[in-house]
Amino acid sequence: MQVSLQISDISKSFKDLKALKHISLEVRENELFGLIGPDGAGKTTLFRILASLLLPDEGQANVAGFDVIKDYKQLRKNIGYMPGKFSLYQDLTVEENLNFFATIFNSSIEENYDLIKDIYVQIEPFKKRKAGDLSGGMKQKLALSCALIHKPKVLFLDEPTTGVDPVSRNEFWGMLKKLQKKGITIFVSTPYMDEAALCDRIAFINQGEILQVDTPSAIVKxxxxxVLNIQTPSIYKALRVLGSYQHTHSIYPFGESLHYMDSRKDFDWNEVLNHLKNEEIKDVEGELISPEIEDVFMELSRN
Amino acid sequence: METTIKATNLTKSFGDFTAVDKLNFEVEKGEIFGFLGANGAGKTTAMKMLIGISKPTAGDAMVANYKVSTQADLVKKNIGYMSQKFALYDDLNIKENIQFFGGIYGLNAKTLQQKYQQVVENLGLENYVKQLVKNLPLGLKQKLAFSVALLHQPKVVFLDEPTGGVDPITRRQFWELIYEAADRGTTIFVTTHYMDEAEYCDRISMMVDGKIKALDTPKALKKEFGAETLNEVFLNLAR
Incomplete structure (x- = not known):
């Protein structure tokens, strides 16, 4: 497998804030790679460095064979970057925006039309509308079209689905899978743990550090x-009881359930349920479950 | 059980377009109610009516015992509101924010001082009292915003996407505060399109094209639609 993105020991600080601490990562050619982490983890800083828009304090990075500092001019011709903030010209129409970006890259809408066709046809009926007047989902599709118009080798998408409703999120991931089939390497960030499962491999990032890199299934396995999944109508009371239980390693609400981990290596989970019953928590049910991506992320970010 | 929110054929039209179409639902005291819908489903319009800043064109709603159609000012005095996007003034410190927001709701100087000390103690903010709110870690800022929304002891608190995009641990700490407030009898009304937030609610409603298409506990909805996750339920309804 060829390497498409090579990040070695990248660090970046803003005054006292260490945004990235010795980040190293490899993304393979044609991979759909997810950078998963919460707000403030350092995702955008890493994207800006990889897109040659920000200089790292330390370390090196290569994208599609080009160094982010020395070869930045070449690099920019070979990547597409969709920032988290909508950054197209609000007072140009859909068509004008697309034409503008095609022209900058010495290309035309026609030249690479096959690449954007599936996405662009959905916004084409509105091509005379100003970009600023589009809905959130349509802005996202236009931004993706503009990032693709010069047929980049690597596509950087910084939180493309934040603030987008589940229907549009679902469609968007469908589009990414199609682009991947056309040979594009995709590096995408998201704060949504459930989107992690849609990537080939993921890296967890928190407070400027990479916590783990692997396939979603291997991370869970x-x-x-x-993990003991506990259900009871008295979630809040059960949470408080287990919060001060001597064997609790961690206890977190997970929607309508609680996820409990014990501090002992081997434990009889009936003991935990009995403890709840003794504390007068009613209708307690429990079962051991396989952990979710989110369980793993929380455990890693505790340390 | 006491009802704190009751919508009866609540409707809002803009010309020919009906953004909110005859909503009927009730929320009990101390309940955590999730109000869901896709972008453009009419969530925001409905919520604006419930918090008394937009008048229904037909139907009505009772919120904290007042009618939104004719007693909007009393509704506003008896509810709290917090959104993730805007909740506090970044360039004021903790005390100034509490004085400002509590002052708007008519709390006197003595009460404000007590509330301030309470909030600082409950949230462990001692090390941040001299700082501007913008310097607080995101998690603490959210908890502070929630406490500020509760200063005047409202019967209902409206939360607009309170924890979207926040890290999983911080989000859970925040939900513990919400549980605690609900346990004390505050009704919590959460609007969101983050399904992982919705999972924490006692009951949720899903809005599609101005109407409520489903309303039940998350568990019952998943069962009804034979879905593993609320996301699937949502996709099923919205398509």
Missing amino acids: NFAKQ
């Missing part, structure tokens, strides 16, 4: 701790 290699998780060492057992």
Whole structure:
């Protein structure tokens, strides 16, 4: 497998804030790679460095064979970058925006039309509308079209689905899978843990550090701790009781359930349920479940 | 059980377009109610009516015992509101924010001082009292915003996407505060399109094209639609 993105020991600080701490990563050619982490984890800083828009304090990075500092001019011709903030010209129409970006890259809408066709046809009926007047989902599609118009080798998408409703999110991931089939390497960030499962491989990032890199299934499979899923109508009371239970390693609400991990290596989970019953928590049910991506992320970011 | 929100054929039209179409639902005291819908489904328009800043064109709603159609000012005095996007003034410190927001709701100087001390103690903000709110970590800022929305002890608090995009641990700490407030009898009304937020609610409603298409506990909805996740339920309804 060829490497498309090579990041070695990248660090970046803003005054006292260490935004990135010794980040190293490799993304393979034609991979759909997810950078998963919360607000403020350093995702956007890393994107800006990889797109040659920000200089790292330390370390090196290569994208599609080009160094982000020395070869930045070449690099920019070979990548597409869709920032988290909508950054097209609001007072140009859909068509004008697309034409503008095609022209900058010495290309035309016609030249690479096959690449954007599936996405662009959905906004084409509105091509005379100003970009600023589009709905959130349509802005996202236009931004993606503009990022693709010069047929980049690597596509950088910084939180493309933040603030977008589940229907549009679903469609968007469908589009990414299609682009991947056309040979484009995709590096995408998201704060949504459920989107992690849609990537070939993911890296967890928190407070400027990479916590783990692997396929979503391997990350879950290699998780060492057992998770007890607890259901009761008195979630809040159960949460408080287990919050001060001597054997609790962690206890978190997960929607309508609680996820409990024990501090002991082997434990009889009936003991935990009995403890709840003794504390007068009613209708307690429990079962051991396989961990979710989110369980793993929380455990890693605790340390 | 006491009802704190009751919508009866609540409707809002703009010319020919009916943004909110005859909503009927009730929320009990101390309940955590999730109000869901896709972008453009009419969520925001409905919520604006419920918090008394937009008048229904037909139907009505009772919120905290007042009618939104004719007693909007009383509705506003008896509810709290917090959104993730805007909740506090970044360039004021903790005390100034509490004085400002509490002052708007008519709390006197003595009460404000007590509330201030309470909030600082409850949230462990001692190390941040001299700082501007913009310097607080995101998690603490959200907890502070929620506490500020509760200063005047409203019967209902409206939360607009309170934890979207926040890291999973911080989000859970925040939900513990919400649980605690609900446990004390505050009704919590959450609008969101983050399904992982919706999972924490006692009951949720899903709005599609101005109408409520489903309303039940997350568990019952998943069962009804034979879905593993609320996301699937949502996709099913919205398509």
